[in-house]
Amino acid sequence: MVLELQKPRPIWQIMFSTHHTDVGLLYLITSLAFLFLGGSLALAIRAELFLPGSQIISDSMTFNRIFTVHGTTLIFLFIIPFASAVGNYFVPIMVRYKDMAYPKLNAIAFWMIPPAGALIWLGFADFTWYATPPYSIISAPGPAADMWIFGLKILGISSVLGAINFIVTILKCKHPDMSIGQVPLLAWSFLSSSLIILVAIPTFAAALLMLLTDRLGVSGFFNPAMGGDPIAYAHLFWFTFHPEVYVLVIPAIGMMYEIIPRFSRKPIHSYQSGVFAFVLLSIVGFSSWAHHMYATGMSFTEKTVFMVGTLAAVPASALHVFNFIATMWNGRIKFATPMMWAVGGIALFFSAGAGGVANAAMPLDFQTHDSYWVVGHFHLFVMGTIAFGSIGYLYYMFPYVTGRMYNEKMGRVHFVMSFIGTVMVFFTQHVLGLYGMPRRIFDYPPIPEWIAMNQIATVGAMIIGTSMVIFLINMIYSSGKGKLANTEDPFGVGGKYYYPFEAKNPSH
Amino acid sequence: MKKMIVLFLVLAVMVIVPVMESAFAAGDEPGKYLDRRVIIWNLFFKMMTVAFVVGAVVSGTIIWQCWRFRESNPKAKPTPYEGTDWSN
């Protein structure tokens, strides 16, 4: 327990601490702050798109900046730091070690996040979260573009440092009596995602540097006017960012592996399948990147290779769904708030994957590329699976971090509203894409079907937004004034909780 | 077991039919060009049929088991692991 608001610790003690629980808390607060900032941008986008014409945003450049910062914030400043929060707090406990392998490096990796976030928000670039050249070189206004590039450079380094820490902690610092086959699945998920980060991020780091020198005019890697090829950037970018989506989802699945067995009052159906699925996905995830580039003019053979690589990753994800269903089977399930989020997340994970398989079929890309189908699809992953798993885990770890219980009724209301809202926004956007609406557009022609679907999506988004306000109130109020929790078994599900919740924080 | 066989037969038919289609060469004469809309949307509807069938099975299973195994179900009984040191 590191956040006892009734007996507050000096803020500088937390800020200068290198203990994994404090660093985890810092990551947690930072990531939640950016969740709300990035989420507010989403509400602005949806409000604007409620009708054709300008609603609350006066010009398209502002709109373009808003969706760029929305995507950049939620991926790099919410999802990844939130996973780092969970990993920092729990991985040392799970492997029965006193801290992360390199505590000072750990703190440094965290402290890179706020300046990077400041660079991104103060710059407010407009070139989408891909920053594709030639636009990002010859047309995107600076200094916003350059600030974004520097911000992401710093975030990439932070990720790599964190990954090194997780890998060494799990493989080298685990308790001598614990074999690698006894390490919990949540820790395995951090091991897998950290390995992917180590292999994938350096490619993007190179691409960012090349983009910067291109912008400065000293090189022409991606600028056709100087003999370069914009498609080269696309390959470098997607070689990193397709595996990166697995970096995003694997920890969330790991979090569900904590929640679902515990609330079903049974062990996980097959630990070995879980490990196998994580490791397989980490490897196969590198074979599909150019399915994001089907429309760039690739040859038939190239497209086929990447379609096969994409489809090959599906059985690994499907194994997790089977594992969760088989775990719940014959259980005695307590549907407390964390469990609702985890199960809802699995259902949405499956539907996201199903839509993705349709996407992988090459000719269907002609229908769906860069349309709202894609927006609906990936949001079912990042919101429906990752955010749901993360928020569920946040409710789950709340009593352990604060010693108090959140308000269960508000938690359930939060879930139901978010689930309905998520379905309303993102399922509808699949259909909207089939009707041809492109992504990243500030305004659209007054086609009646487009208007109707945009309105449904906006209403759904507002429902999600309202539920997040309820969530914020619940979290803040309950941290200070919630009922004291039975920290041995706060949810009353039985079983000896094997993580000693008292991580030995030296200043606490 | 029977359901497996039926599912397998359905899938087998869905594989054989397109293989037969590809035996007919692509249209090349004026007035008889292939309509890309038809090819692509047909593929899409085939994918959607399978996706929704599989989706109904998976989500139906999840919904049913959440209902059947909820702790407030009168038929709910403790798992063999309760009362033991099962959380590993």
Next chain:
Amino acid sequence: MSGHSSWPEWIYVGVVIALMVWVGAEAWNAERLVDHIPEDAEVIKVTGQQWFWSFEHEDGTKEIGELHVETGKAYKFEITSKDVNHSFNIHDYVVLMDAVPGRVNTVWFAPTEVGEHDIQCREYCGLIHYNMRGKLYVEEPSS
């Protein structure tokens, strides 16, 4: 701790793999059909630039912002860009291909009915990306 793999899991994995193979085969087949450009397709050069489309027919006729074609003919678009990435899209005919500066991408179609259709840009290209639109007019053959 359970570590065994039971037979339902193997069947499930088998079904998933079979489905993926089927999806791949169907998609491969459809792509093969769609990829095959008829030899007598008339070439139309498409140029995207911030923020409009321009076209040049085989006979040298140029059009800006609108394109006139005829039913019963096959057309092959040779697409490029003058500045940043764009993407040429006639959604009603499922025509979509990126316009990348420094290269030429091709896609073809054969319109069958008279009508008017929207042309839009499907790759973010800046300020007026949202309104980089055009009109496709499909007409009866003049001869």
